[in-house]
Amino acid sequence: MTRHIFVTGGVVSSLGKGLTSASIGLILERAGLSVRMQKLDPYINVDPGTMSPYQHGEVYVLDDGSETDLDLGHYERFTHSPLTRDSNYTTGQIYLSVINKERRGEFLGKTVQVIPHITDEIKSAIRKLATPGVDVVITEIGGTVGDIESQPFLEAIRQFSLDIGKENCLYIHLTLVPYLKAAGELKTKPTQHSVGLLRQIGIQPDVLICRTERSLSHADRQKIALFCNVPIEAVIEEKDKDFSIYEVPLSLVEHGLDELILSKLALDASSPNLDDWRQMLHRLRNPAHEISIAVVGKYAEHRDAYKSIYEALDHAGMHHSAQVRVNRIQAESVEQEGPERLLSGYDGILVPGGFGERGIEGKIEAIRFARERGIPFFGICLGMQCAVIEFARNVAGLAGAHSTEFNKDTPHPVICLLDEQKKITDKGGTMRLGAHPCMLKTGSLAASCYGGDSVYERHRHRYELNNVYRKQFESLGLLVTGTSPDGALAEIIELAEHPWFLAVQYHPEFKSKPTSPHRLFAGFVGAAVEHRSLRGERV
Ligand code: GLN
Numbered sequence: 001m002t003r004h005i006f007v008t009g010g011v012v013s014s015l016g017k018g019l020t021s022a023s024i025g026l027i028l029e030r031a032g033l034s035v036r037m038q039k040l041d042p043y044i045n046v047d048p049g050t051m052s053p054y055q056h057g058e059v060y061v062l063d064d065g066s067e068t069d070l071d072l073g074h075y076e077r078f079t080h081s082p083l084t085r086d087s088n089y090t091t092g093q094i095y096l097s098v099i100n101k102e103r104r105g106e107f108l109g110k111t112v113q114v115i116p117h118i119t120d121e122i123k124s125a126i127r128k129l130a131t132p133g134v135d136v137v138i139t140e141i142g143g144t145v146g147d148i149e150s151q152p153f154l155e156a157i158r159q160f161s162l163d164i165g166k167e168n169c170l171y172i173h174l175t176l177v178p179y180l181k182a183a184g185e186l187k188t189k190p191t192q193h194s195v196g197l198l199r200q201i202g203i204q205p206d207v208l209i210c211r212t213e214r215s216l217s218h219a220d221r222q223k224i225a226l227f228c229n230v231p232i233e234a235v236i237e238e239k240d241k242d243f244s245i246y247e248v249p250l251s252l253v254e255h256g257l258d259e260l261i262l263s264k265l266a267l268d269a270s271s272p273n274l275d276d277w278r279q280m281l282h283r284l285r286n287p288a289h290e291i292s293i294a295v296v297g298k299y300a301e302h303r304d305a306y307k308s309i310y311e312a313l314d315h316a317g318m319h320h321s322a323q324v325r326v327n328r329i330q331a332e333s334v335e336q337e338g339p340e341r342l343l344s345g346y347d348g349i350l351v352p353g354g355f356g357e358r359g360i361e362g363k364i365e366a367i368r369f370a371r372e373r374g375i376p377f378f379g380i381c382l383g384m385q386c387a388v389i390e391f392a393r394n395v396a397g398l399a400g401a402h403s404t405e406f407n408k409d410t411p412h413p414v415i416c417l418l419d420e421q422k423k424i425t426d427k428g429g430t431m432r433l434g435a436h437p438c439m440l441k442t443g444s445l446a447a448s449c450y451g452g453d454s455v456y457e458r459h460r461h462r463y464e465l466n467n468v469y470r471k472q473f474e475s476l477g478l479l480v481t482g483t484s485p486d487g488a489l490a491e492i493i494e495l496a497e498h499p500w501f502l503a504v505q506y507h508p509e510f511k512s513k514p515t516s517p518h519r520l521f522a523g524f525v526g527a528a529v530e531h532r533s534l535r536g537e538r539v
Pocket residue numbers: 352353354355356380381382383405460461462463464
């Protein structure tokens with residue numbers, strides 16, 4: 001019988017529910033269990049693909065092409081749970097499906113209601129993951145308890161334990177225990193209120209995970225236990241980590257969360273083996289080198305906009321025993337202040353993906369700077385497209401070269417719409433999405449980084465390199481070293497005459513894990529370490 005763990009959040013948003021859920025997944029996997037992860041998001045968009053990164057951070061793309069919440073990135077980085085379309089549902093998707101059924105006449109004349117029709121649809125989304133052989137499904141409910149939008153989801157998970165038996169379900173509530181400076185103490189009242197809200201709708205949490213700046217005393221835990229109606233051993237502290245998010249699972253195990261979950265769900269498992277995780281953190285804490293990377297993007301001020309890229313850089317840093325200092329640079333500032341002022345002194349420059357014209361010229365200038373100065377450069381998606389535009393204008397002499405995304409009338413449309421995109425008008429879920437094969441050119445930098453001749457990487461784009469210009473660019477030293485199997489789509493470009501200049505049309509950051517860094521990120525960070533040491537010698 002598959003057990004179900006439900007993770008809810010209270011008091012405030014951004015408590016790190018995704019990270020905590022991912023950590024629980026990791027702990028259970030390392031105890032020898034088969035785990036599946038899922039996120040239910042109460043907003044009405046069908047998926048986050050149409051949202052600006054300002055709203056919801058990065059859009060995380062899965063192999064199957066679904067555009068999902070960035071918490072799924074944590075799930076993939078921490079666990080081996082296969083993620084698919086069924087791993088992320090939103091209110092929009094649930095309603096869409098119920099409304100389609102109603103239009104097909106599947107409700108046989110009934111009035112269609114939140115309870116039971118919407119809640120049934122939510123429960124069936126949860127049950128989809130409980131396939132034979134799966135020991136535990138972890139379902140994270142987005143939003144904060146008390147939000148109007150979350151209610152059908154909370155009602156559905158309440159009913160779930162009636163359907164499959166209370167002993168097979170575990171409700172974990174993540175809450176905030178703030179420290180009030182003026183009072184000089186931790187305050188438990190917000191937690192009492194948020195658990196109160198949950199109990200009002202019939203959910204008694206089994207475990208409380210308390211986010212806090214300071215350690216909880218025994219008396220604090222006792223008080224929370226009493227007022228929230230849980231045993232004291234089920235009040236688990238999760239203190240802020242100022243060093244690394246990868247510490248979270250270790251600290252949860254230190255506070256006994258593994259034993260608590262295994263015993264409450266009567267799961268027969270060993271105690272989790274996290275030795276490699278500890279070694280990884282040891283490497284992170286004791287770097288042999290330090291490098292600095294500039295990420296030049298449109299949303300530099302937003303921490304979550306390129307989340308997986310920052311994570312992948314950290315993974316690659318651990319691989320090289322290098323501390324990677326990342327500076328987020330607003331592309332528009334490069335336009336205003338010039339690359340010399342903003343980008344001198346970096347060991348690598350990365351231009352990430354994106355949409356829209358704002359900051360494009362700044363990205364192009366940053367790439368020119370990296371190309372001319374021999375600074376390691378890594379371009380991702382729009383970053384690759386900008387590298388092509390830069391090369392076209394400044395090496396091939398094609399004045400005014402551009403992408404038709406930004407200038408429909410450019411004299412040199414070096415980046416143009418994919419053929420398959422030409423008739424599409426809807427914006428949601430219509431890009432070239434998900435994992436596609438890419439063939440690597442023997443002897444190229446890409447092939448040497450990957451150590452093979454083909455890879456599968458995840459895409460999310462509408463535009464591509466215009467093949468009309470390919471021969472001309474190759475003759476001038478911009479090599480296409482990765483293509484779709486039929487050779488039609490340029491997926492990787494690199495510069496022959498440069499220490500490390502590589503750009504990809506896909507998103508390698510989605511496939512990097514702390515325990516197995518993505519090979520292109522490892523290559524880039526390795527080149528940055530090299531650049532730093534050469535720079536050191538020159539000084
Ligand atoms: N806007 C570009 C395109 O649609 C790049 C997309 C991206 O960087 N994800 O092709």
